[in-house]
Amino acid sequence: MSTPVRIWDLPTRLFHWTLAICIVLGIVFVKIGGNAMQWHAYCGYAALALILFRVIWGxxxxxxxxxxxxIPGPAKLMTFLRGQVDGGLGHNPLGALSVIALLSVILIQALTGLFADDDIFFQGPFAKYVSNNTVALLTSIHRFNQYFIFALVGLHIAAISYYHLVKRxxxxxxxxTGDKSLTSKPPLEVEIDSFRQRMLALAVFLxxxxxxxxLIA
Structure with a gap:
């Protein structure tokens, strides 16, 4: 008989899905262009707040x-790749690395967007504080970095599909839901998703x- 065990707290789950929405809407708005670029910027500001929250929550x-x-060390990563250990209840070692990679590229995207200038519809709020050469460099990074985001999101979806179709x-x-179903007693008895933790997360995010x-206004 399986028993649901809380793994992911509500703040982590809200972060995950809200960030996914920000990424999708950010892509949609930038493809529309024109006045929609302001909404693209709002998505970027929201993503930056979410990433900073996740770093602190980490x-x-x-x-x-x-x-x-x-986050795995080299030894743990190698034993996982050899199939000598399972992935555990939370992120497995490869999943953990993908999380760090995604957080990094989205943080880069959000920060460079603050200085970006497309010379037509949008200028980042901090672009006026740096030189034109710096703006050009950060705008180029902002445009190129999107492909890393696409690649990592694609890998993320592919991994989820693999686990669902192949590993069931x-x-x-x-x-x-926050829960995983276990047929045995969980290896750890730790506080997860308590009211205190939720209030702490809310305070940090606010x-x-x-x-x-x-800072931006």
Whole structure:
């Protein structure tokens, strides 16, 4: 008999799906162009707030959300690749690396967008504070970096599909419900998704959002 065990706290799940929405809408708005570029910028600001929140949550959040508990060392990565250990309840070693890669490229995209200038419809709020050469460089990085995002998102979707079709493991449901079904006792008895943790996450996100608002406005 399987028992649901809470793995992903509500803040981590909300971060995941809200960031996914920001990425999709950001792509849609940039393809539309024109006045929609302002909405593309809003998606970028939201993504930046989310990424900064996730970085902080990676240090103070619940057990499976903390970087120290899922980023693999070389030895752990190699044993996983050899099939000598399973992936555990949270992110497996490869999944952990993909998370770090995605967080990194999206952070780069959001930060460079603050300085980007397309010379037609949009100028980032910080573009006026740096030289034209710097603006040109950061705009180029912003445009080129999108392909890394596309590639990593594609790999992410491919990995989810592989686990679902080949390994018969649904990775989407736990990121919606927060729970994984186990047939044995969980290896750890830790506090996950408590009211205190949720309030802490809300406070952190609100502080980040307010800080960015006053910085950008």
């Amino acid at each position: 240090f103070i959040g619940s057990w499976y959300a903390r970087f120290t508990n899922f 493991e649904n990775l989407i449901r736990p990121m919606i 502080l980040i959002s307010l800080g960015l608002y006053f």
